[in-house]
Amino acid sequence: MLKIENVVAGYGHITALKSINLEVPQGSIVSLIGANGAGKSTTMRSIMGLVKPTEGRITFEGKDITSMKTHDIVKAGISLVPEGRQILQDMSVYENLEMGAYIRKDAEINDDIKKVFKRFPILDERSYQLGGTLSGGQQQMLAIGRALMARPKLLLLDEPSMGLAPLVVNEIFEVIKEISAEGTTVLLVEQNVRQALKIADYAYVLETGKIVLSGPAEEIRHDPRVMEAYLGGKVE
């Protein structure tokens, strides 16, 4: 569904991605793991057109999206839940969800808002509250709900568990599994390697701008290098 081929990207003189290849098959959950500064977020930003690759190609459903503008990529069917959630602070929860459906003109927007409220009842309770007043976990739920409002074919999640309490993290990962089960393809960037590998079908390990390991998540989970570097040396 999504194919990244030999992509080189960076900021000014810093090359954050040194020719990476990555594939996200339709219907799967793919996890991209790695340490801070490995290039995970840059990969996400390149897919969304926020960073323009200097080399290589990104295709989505066979269409070259490498040089497309961000809002056109969203229209093509990819939504990003950005790092740090990026909630519209001075808009209500409801308005935030409405803005998620900005590209849509159909009549089912309200039904979809109800679906988000059903998935995250806390957002329903706080629908009139300003986005900026929510707690971190609630903001993450809102960010995911907002991204789903665009009805993406591919959902990108950048560090959805960052800064959240363990219980909330579990809830977020449950929701990601549900979203996937409902037919949306998911590409997940995580530092919470254990959880990310547990729910994923495939995984890629990124180290200083290069993919050093890839394969079915189950295999990656038992790879001695990954166990040592990311999982504290023992298998669950």
Added chain:
Amino acid sequence: MFLQQLVNGLTLGSLYAVLAIGLTLVFGVLNIINMAHGGIFMIGAFVGLFMVTVFEVNIFVAILVAMVVGAILGYLLEFVALRPLRKKNVSHLAPLISTIGVSIFIESVALLVWGPQTRSFPPDFIGGLIDFGMFKISMVQIIGLGVSIVLMLILNVLIKKTKIGKAIRAVSLSTETASLLGINPTLVISVTVMLASALGSAAGVLVGLSFDAVEPMMGVVIGFKGLAVLILGGLGNITGAMVGGFILGVSEVFSVAYGASSYRDAVAFGLIILLLFWRPQGLFGSKDKGGRP
């Protein structure tokens, strides 16, 4: 006396408010101060004047035409002077300088075409005074106040309720987040500058009418007042621009009325300095974002 001055002050303030809203809208989406706003304000005044004197239309049609011309100028301003500078590796001060350039250009062209003399609206163009006993209000004031308030109400609904208004707010908050929602920031910025310029133009007609004076340099001083209101209200904050406009107008009029007519700007700006000592981020700005809403 007091009530009379209050009415005068509110009228003047409403004009400042409309002017400053234009500045604040552009600041919101682009994070720059549009120094060409005063120039567009002046062109608006001339367009309004010529609509009234040459085409002999009524004042409301004249304002509408001035707003359309203002919007077109706003589009050109954005396309020529701002959009090419919205790239990486361009200093964030570059767009500010380029709007100063546009402002000088507009003023020079106006001087060349219309000359430096002050023009006025036809005598008795708009009725006389209405006496309410406690205070008198002229038709010019009623139009000024009325049109400003209607424009502000329309703008409020536009920003709060419509899709494009919400897109403007989203872009104001973060261009990147907006684009991730599928909003085309270039389009939204263009529309915002057009909207702001239309408001500036309308303010031009109303100020020209209120002071009965239209001349090529009229945008310069009032441009600074708009800037003061923008900072007083809190950068990028529409409510702030409205309240700030009224504060400046009322304080100016009162300083003239109570004996300090030659100090009117000094008193008004002095008051703004005091208010900023108390709230450096502006009346409606939040502290952590340096005055941004």
